[in-house]
Amino acid sequence: MSSVDIPREQWATRVGFIFAAVGSAVGLGNIWRFPFQVGQEGGAGFLLMYLLFIVVIGFPAMLVEFVVGRRTERNPVGALKEIGSGIWQYVGWIFIATGFVILSYYSVVAGWTIRYTILGLQDGYIADAAEAEGQFVTLASGLDAILFHAIFMAAVIAIVAVGIERGIELAVKVMVPAIIIITIGLAIYAATLPGAGEAYSYYLSPEWGVIADNWQSIVPAAAGQAFFTLSLGMGVMITYASYLGEDRNLAEDGAIIIGFDTSIAFITGLIVFPILFTAGVDPADPGAGAIFVSLAAAFGDLTLGWLIGAVFFGTVAIAALSSAISLMEVVVSYIIDERGISRPTAAIGIGGAMFLLGVPSAYDLVLLDLFDLFADQILLVLGGLLLMILVGWSLPDLAVDELQRGIGDLGSLGPAWIWAVRIPVILVLLVALVLGILDYYEFLTGPFAEWVGDQ
Numbered sequence: 001m002s003s004v005d006i007p008r009e010q011w012a013t014r015v016g017f018i019f020a021a022v023g024s025a026v027g028l029g030n031i032w033r034f035p036f037q038v039g040q041e042g043g044a045g046f047l048l049m050y051l052l053f054i055v056v057i058g059f060p061a062m063l064v065e066f067v068v069g070r071r072t073e074r075n076p077v078g079a080l081k082e083i084g085s086g087i088w089q090y091v092g093w094i095f096i097a098t099g100f101v102i103l104s105y106y107s108v109v110a111g112w113t114i115r116y117t118i119l120g121l122q123d124g125y126i127a128d129a130a131e132a133e134g135q136f137v138t139l140a141s142g143l144d145a146i147l148f149h150a151i152f153m154a155a156v157i158a159i160v161a162v163g164i165e166r167g168i169e170l171a172v173k174v175m176v177p178a179i180i181i182i183t184i185g186l187a188i189y190a191a192t193l194p195g196a197g198e199a200y201s202y203y204l205s206p207e208w209g210v211i212a213d214n215w216q217s218i219v220p221a222a223a224g225q226a227f228f229t230l231s232l233g234m235g236v237m238i239t240y241a242s243y244l245g246e247d248r249n250l251a252e253d254g255a256i257i258i259g260f261d262t263s264i265a266f267i268t269g270l271i272v273f274p275i276l277f278t279a280g281v282d283p284a285d286p287g288a289g290a291i292f293v294s295l296a297a298a299f300g301d302l303t304l305g306w307l308i309g310a311v312f313f314g315t316v317a318i319a320a321l322s323s324a325i326s327l328m329e330v331v332v333s334y335i336i337d338e339r340g341i342s343r344p345t346a347a348i349g350i351g352g353a354m355f356l357l358g359v360p361s362a363y364d365l366v367l368l369d370l371f372d373l374f375a376d377q378i379l380l381v382l383g384g385l386l387l388m389i390l391v392g393w394s395l396p397d398l399a400v401d402e403l404q405r406g407i408g409d410l411g412s413l414g415p416a417w418i419w420a421v422r423i424p425v426i427l428v429l430l431v432a433l434v435l436g437i438l439d440y441y442e443f444l445t446g447p448f449a450e451w452v453g454d455q
């Protein structure tokens, strides 16, 4: 049994929970990953598919995590032990492992965003693309990267150590409004750039031919992105909902959270593409270095680009911080609930271990990929898939019953939700898992094997 002598913490206010969930959802996934996915997958067609998956896959899956968290009032491991039997009890462990791995390298990438904020303020950005790339390679790995990884992780530990109400809730109430205001401001600025018109048509008018030709790659990429950006698949929303009171309308809260997350991703596109088009960069080129190479070089080209760039990277760093606290909170809540260790001790211990696990990612980009692909494409999808199978197929009554608390009788919407989980959500996750494993195999036998050979 867990040691429940410490009374369980709760959100002080309704906005506290919503801001924390929005803060978790809005992060590197929106500002760093989303634009380069749009770029790689051909623009507006990807955007359209992504929006579709947010509604059809993301929303039902988020509600599943919410009901499990609120019903059990436990961390993901405890929650799964309570609702599952047999091997299902161990699904919570996958969540903990995923959180561990994701935060280890997420913190490295977040460290780059702090480094790039300082870079703008100190020296400005380099306009020459090749040189900007060289600079990124230097800053992204090695001592510099390890130092900023440490700084970022220390900030996450500090917030999580303080607790739900005075740590996480207070921090997100400042950070989330700041992110929203600054992204809107930057999008307005980007609208004044000469490349804006061309960028909008690329981003906003889907070419059906491009979708038809590339759906095999667009579909899994859009589904994966929908899951990642909403922080689904590793128990964040279980954990955050476990700190809720009983009488909330979870469907409404979920819709608000999804609305914010999707808007921020959408607006980020309205910032990034006008800047890239103005600088003459093909949005398909940049890949994972997109905002640190092409966008940074574009900032180097603009009047006052150093300042706009520093504001942009600073905002990304804040968004990453509010996501990172949710990743750490999953593991910390487990340690507190099941092991009875105090919150500050748990935060320092877990944060320290996550820092160490992240050091290889800060040492070489190939190792960062090794962790990133494994967590994102395999662990995250696997954990999410198992949870959806368990709740959708064996606990539908419990799920509908819990969702109705705070809403009232759902009528036929209850079964509609359960069937959305049973068929489309599970199918998409299954396809994503198979493709993810194949992709990982290719990575291990390709780039990774080469890297090992070079050592």
Ligand code: TRP
Residues within 6 Å of the ligand: 024, 025, 026, 027, 028, 029, 030, 227, 228, 229, 230, 231, 232, 233, 234, 236, 323, 324, 326, 327, 380
């Ligand atoms: N959603 C966050 C982003 O978009 C990242 C994130 C935080 C996450 N917690 C998560 C992703 C849990 C998957 C699972 O950057």
